[in-house]
Each structure stands twice: as structure tokens, then as C-alpha cells.
Amino acid sequence: MTVAExxxxxxxxxxxxxxxxxxxxxxxxxxxxxYFNKGELQTxxxxxxxxxxxxxxxxxxGPDFSDAKIRIGKTTWAGxxxxxxxxxxxxxxxxxxxxxxxxxxxxVVWEDDFPNYNIPVLKLKNRVAKILLQRYEGLMNAKGFIPxxxxxxxxxxxxxxxxxxxxxxxxxxxxxxxxxxCLNQNNHHWxxxxxxLLARNFGIKINADAFESMARSIPVTILAKHKNxxxxxxxxxxxxxxxxxxxxxxxxxxxxxxxxxFYKTKYKLRPGMITPFFLRMRxxxxxxxxLAQLAMVIHQSEHLFSKIKETDSVKDVRRWLDVTAxxxxxxxxxxxxxxxFKKKNLGDAMIxxxxxxxxxTVLFAYGHFLKEQNYKDKALQWLExxxxxxxxxxxxxxxxxxxxxxxxxxxxxxxxxxEYCSKKKCLDCAVGNMLFKAT
Numbered sequence: 001m002t003v004a005e006x007x008x009x010x011x012x013x014x015x016x017x018x019x020x021x022x023x024x025x026x027x028x029x030x031x032x033x034x035y036f037n038k039g040e041l042q043t044x045x046x047x048x049x050x051x052x053x054x055x056x057x058x059x060x061x062g063p064d065f066s067d068a069k070i071r072i073g074k075t076t077w078a079g080x081x082x083x084x085x086x087x088x089x090x091x092x093x094x095x096x097x098x099x100x101x102x103x104x105x106x107x108v109v110w111e112d113d114f115p116n117y118n119i120p121v122l123k124l125k126n127r128v129a130k131i132l133l134q135r136y137e138g139l140m141n142a143k144g145f146i147p148x149x150x151x152x153x154x155x156x157x158x159x160x161x162x163x164x165x166x167x168x169x170x171x172x173x174x175x176x177x178x179x180x181x182c183l184n185q186n187n188h189h190w191x192x193x194x195x196x197l198l199a200r201n202f203g204i205k206i207n208a209d210a211f212e213s214m215a216r217s218i219p220v221t222i223l224a225k226h227k228n229x230x231x232x233x234x235x236x237x238x239x240x241x242x243x244x245x246x247x248x249x250x251x252x253x254x255x256x257x258x259x260x261x262f263y264k265t266k267y268k269l270r271p272g273m274i275t276p277f278f279l280r281m282r283x284x285x286x287x288x289x290x291l292a293q294l295a296m297v298i299h300q301s302e303h304l305f306s307k308i309k310e311t312d313s314v315k316d317v318r319r320w321l322d323v324t325a326x327x328x329x330x331x332x333x334x335x336x337x338x339x340x341f342k343k344k345n346l347g348d349a350m351i352x353x354x355x356x357x358x359x360x361t362v363l364f365a366y367g368h369f370l371k372e373q374n375y376k377d378k379a380l381q382w383l384e385x386x387x388x389x390x391x392x393x394x395x396x397x398x399x400x401x402x403x404x405x406x407x408x409x410x411x412x413x414x415x416x417x418x419e420y421c422s423k424k425k426c427l428d429c430a431v432g433n434m435l436f437k438a439t
Contacts, residue, residue, distance in 0.1 A: 021137035022110050027083050027124070028064055030429045031108055032057050035436065036127040036170045040389040043120040044087075047073045051408035055081045062100040070106055073118050088114035088120055132439045139426045139435075140213055145396045146421040148431055153401045154221050155434050160402065163430035164412035172379070172416040176365035183369075194305035194362050195220050201358040202294045202428040206277055207287050211294075213272035221297055224268055230326055233295040235259035241291060246335070252328045253335040283333040286345070292325035293346050309366065309375065314382040317359060348387075355386050356407045383408040393417045 030036055041049040049072055055065030063080035071078050080103050084090060087109045102300040104119055112123045139147040146152065150161065182193040196215045203211030217240045226232040238244050239260030246252050263269070276287035283289070301307065301320050302380055308317060325344040333339055360379040367375030372437035397413045400405050404413060419425070426432030 002029075016356060021133045021140070022085060024083065024085055025427055027085065027110055028057065028435070030124065030128055030132075031065065031081070031083055033131060033433075033437070035129075035248065035439075039129075041122065043072065044123055045117070046113070046121070047120065049106075049120075049122060052076070056282055058303060063104055064352050066270060068105065072106070074084050077105040079103040081106045081108060083108045084109045086114070087112045087116055090114075090116055090119075095408070098270075109120055115282065116369065129439060132436060135435060135439055136426075140424055140430065146400075146417065147424060148435060149400055151435055152431055155431050159434055161432055164409065166414075166430070167412040167415040167419075168380070168383070168408060171411055172361065172364045172376075172417070173368065175361045178369050179362055180363035189220075190362075190366065191220050191303065194358075195223070197358050197362060198297075198304075198354070199294060199353050202290045203287070204285055204290070204353075206281065206285075207290070210272060210274040210276040210287070213274045214277050215292075217270055217272050224302070226297055228264075229300045230295060231256065232259055232263070233291055233298055234326070235264060236269075237289070237291045239264060239271060240271050241287065242271050243288060243291070246337050250332075250336050251330075259271070278334070283339075284347075286333050288332075288334055289325060289329060289344050292329050293323055293344065296323040296325055297321060304363065308363060312378070314385045317355060317382070318351050321346060321354055336363075352387055352389070352407065354413065356389070360407075380408065383411060389414075 034051070035052060039049065041051070043049060049070065052071060053067075055068030057082075058064055058066050063082045065081040065083075068079060068081045070081075072355065073389070077207055080101070082090070082095065082101060082104045084093075084107070089109075090096065091114070095104075107116065107121045109121045109123055110125050111119060112121055142148070144150075176373075179193060179197070182196055183190070186192045196212055196260060200208045200212035203209070212269040214237065218236055220379050222236070223233065226236065234258040235244070238256055244253065244257045250256065272324075280288055293313030297320070300323060305318070307320070311317060323346050329343055329344045331338050359380050362378035364376050364380075367373060367377075368378065384406050386407035386408050388404045390404075391414075393414050394404045394410050397417070402413065416429075420429045427436075
């Protein structure tokens with residue numbers, strides 16, 4: 001957890017007794033945007049106050065606002081501003097013994113319950129509109145799909161458009177941190193990292209960990225040696241995923257098991273730590289089918305991430321991913337269990353899933369870490385050129401009038417729901433800001 005997250009979690013706790021809907025985070029928000037009556041401001045000891053600049057919001061350790069400029073009495077002060085629900089919180093938080101707070105020029109509080117004559121105190125309790133507090137309390141207590149579902153339709157489209165762009169950037173940067181973790185674990189090998197994350201994506205949600213564990217157990221150098229032999233690739237992937245441990249009757253799995261045992265010994269391979277699940281899954285998502293399709297992607301392409309970096313059109317990428325599992329799987333979903341004929345194509349929905357969640361993520365991360373904007377721009381363009389996602393989140397927002405035209409919109413809406421709405425971070429949301437401003 002970062003210092004900023006730790007600080008936010010601390011101040012977002014239950015309000016003080018008698019504080020009503022007020023929280024320290026809301027008080028910071030009110031001070032930041034000066035949403036209070038500034039007429040005839042005075043300290044609790046009667047000195048006139050003029051706020052020249054309220055300061056810059058600080059998400060790191062130390063006072064809440066830095067570099068403020070405030071006139072108190074006849075003197076203009078430059079320094080920090082600290083906010084609390086109660087003036088007694090100053091000592092309760094041990095600020096009087098912390099040198100980081102030596103340059104605080106104003107202590108802004110909701111309630112003044114403990115006199116502090118060393119630092120000027122400004123009380124805001126009677127200076128904030130009740131309608132603002134009521135709106136905040138309403139959002140925090142809302143039980144619907146999103147807290148502001150009754151008001152979001154009033155937000156101007158230009159605000160929503162700008163906010164979705166920022167949400168998308170936040171989502172991609174956050175996902176880039178996952179890529180960075182993989183890079184740090186494999187000596188910054190981009191092709192290896194791409195292989196890990198591609199395999200994880202093929203495992204979909206329920207088998208993501210199992211597929212990544214399998215991918216980490218087979219270096220890309222070994223895959224490259226066998227890319228021209230689809231049966232060898234399948235043997236390696238199925239075997240390392242712990243799916244060749246049974247006694248089979250069909251010739252094909254018997255052959256795969258024999259191949260796998262040979263290469264397992266040759267390369268001294270250790271299987272993945274997690275065995276994939278079959279329960280409660282549609283047959284088309286069975287791990288056997290997804291691994292067979294993943295093997296075919298490897299079989300039909302070489303240095304895939306390098307090709308992705310070089311190509312401009314997402315249509316070319318989709319063509320590389322448009323694979324069909326080999327003939328055995330036309331009649332099977334699992335080993336030794338025959339089924340009616342059906343070609344096991346990867347399918348448009350899964351291709352879109354891979355483009356959005358792996359290709360664009362790794363491509364954006366590549367541009368982000370190397371500070372090459374063209375790769376980031378390409379990732380954003382590919383999202384715009386990819387079909388919109390349809391799920392409970394995107395469908396939920398559409399019923400309130402938010403557009404979901406392509407995967408770029410979808411990813412922004414998913415970020416909004418998961419990182420803001422579900423966490424009730426309305427004070428950090430552009431929609432919430434507009435609703436508070438309207439009060």
C-alpha cells in the first residue's frame with residue numbers, strides 16, 4: 001500500500017461524534033475547492049483571515065496542503081495547511097512531535113474542541129452549505145449500481161468524454177505495473193513477459209493463475225525450438241499444465257504423453273504448480289481447448305510481440321490470432337471423450353479479449369516504460385478500433401446514458417465502476433466533482 005492510499009484509508013474512516021456526514025476526506029475536498037462561505041473569515045481567537053492560495057493537495061506523508069499563502073491579521077504567511085475534524089486531533093495524531101508539521105501556518109477544523117494557541121485555527125462547521133453535506137451523505141449511502149445514478153445524466157458530455165480519457169489512462173498505467181512486475185522477474189525480457197501474460201489471458205478468469213504458472217515453467221526459447229511441430233507444442237503445454245497425468249485410451253493423448261515425458265526429461269522441466277479447472281465452465285472454455293488454441297497461435301507466429309510492435313493495424317493482429325485447434329479437437333473437448341464435430345475456432349469474442357487485455361496492455365506498457373509515445377498511441381487506437389465489451393458493468397452504465405461505442409469506452413467504464421463507484425470515491429471522480437460544484 002502506498003503512503004497516499006494509507007493516508008486516504010485512515011482519513012476515510014467513520015466520522016467523529018457529532019460530525020454528521022463530515023469526514024476528513026470531505027473536509028479536504030471542501031478546502032481544496034473552497035466550497036465554503038469565505039466572508040469575514042476569522043481564526044478562533046478573532047484574527048482576520050484572507051486565503052490568497054489554499055495550497056496544493058498533498059497525497060504523501062505530511063500536512064494535507066503544501067505551499068499555501070494566507071494572510072492572518074496583518075501578516076502574510078507561506079507554508080502548509082493541516083485539516084482535521086476536531087482541533088484535538090492535532091495532538092491525538094502526534095503532530096506536535098512531528099517536524100514535518102513545523103511549517104503549518106493554519107489548522108482548519110470542522111469542530112474546535114481543544115484550544116491550540118500555537119497555531120491559528122479556522123473552524124468551518126457553520127460555513128458549509130447543508131445541501132453539500134446532504135448530497136455527500138446521499139452518495140455514501142446509495143445502494144444502486146452507482147452512487148450517482150439519479151444525477152449522472154445531468155453531466156455534460158464533454159465532461160464525461162474527458163473523464164473517460166483519464167480513466168483509460170489510469171487503467172492502462174495500473175495494468176502496466178503488472179507488466180513491470182513480470183519484467184523484474186525475468187530480467188526485463190519482453191517476449192517472455194508477453195508469453196506469460198498471453199497464456200494468462202487464454203486461461204480466462206478461472207484458470208488465469210494455472211495458465212500463467214504453466215507459461216512460467218516453459219521458457220520462450222524452448223517454445224521457439226518446437227514451434228513448427230504443433231503436436232510437440234501441445235504436449236509441452238498440456239503436460240506442464242498437469243493435463244497429461246492420466247492413463248489414456250485415445251491414440252492422440254497417448255502420443256502427447258509420450259512426447260511430453262521425453263521433453264520433460266530433456267529440458268528438466270518442472271510442471272506448473274496449479275492444475276486447471278473444468279467444473280462450471282462452458283466446453284468452449286475448457287483448458288484443453290484453450291491450450292490447444294494457444295499452441296496453434298505459437299505454431300503460426302514467431303516473435304509475436306516483435307510483430308505486434310511493428311504492425312500498425314489491429315486487423316493484422318486479429319488475423320494472427322484467428323486460429324483453429326488441430327483436428328483432434330474437432331471431435332473432442334477433453335481427452336478420451338468424443339463429441340459431435342465442431343471446429344474449435346478461437347472466436348471473435350476471445351480475440352477481442354486478448355487484444356484488449358494483453359496486446360494493448362503490454363504495448364502501452366512498452367511505450368510507457370521506454371517513454372515512446374507512438375506505442376502508447378497505437379494501443380489507444382487499437383482499443384478504439386476494437387468492438388465494445390458487453391458485460392454487467394458496461395450494460396449498467398448504458399442504461400444511464402453513458403456511451404459504450406468501442407473497447408476504449410468499455411475499459412474506461414470498467415475502471416470507473418471498479419476503482420471509483422464501488423469504492424465510493426465520489427470526491428475523486430469528475431462526475432462527483434460536478435455534482436458537488438452544482439450545490
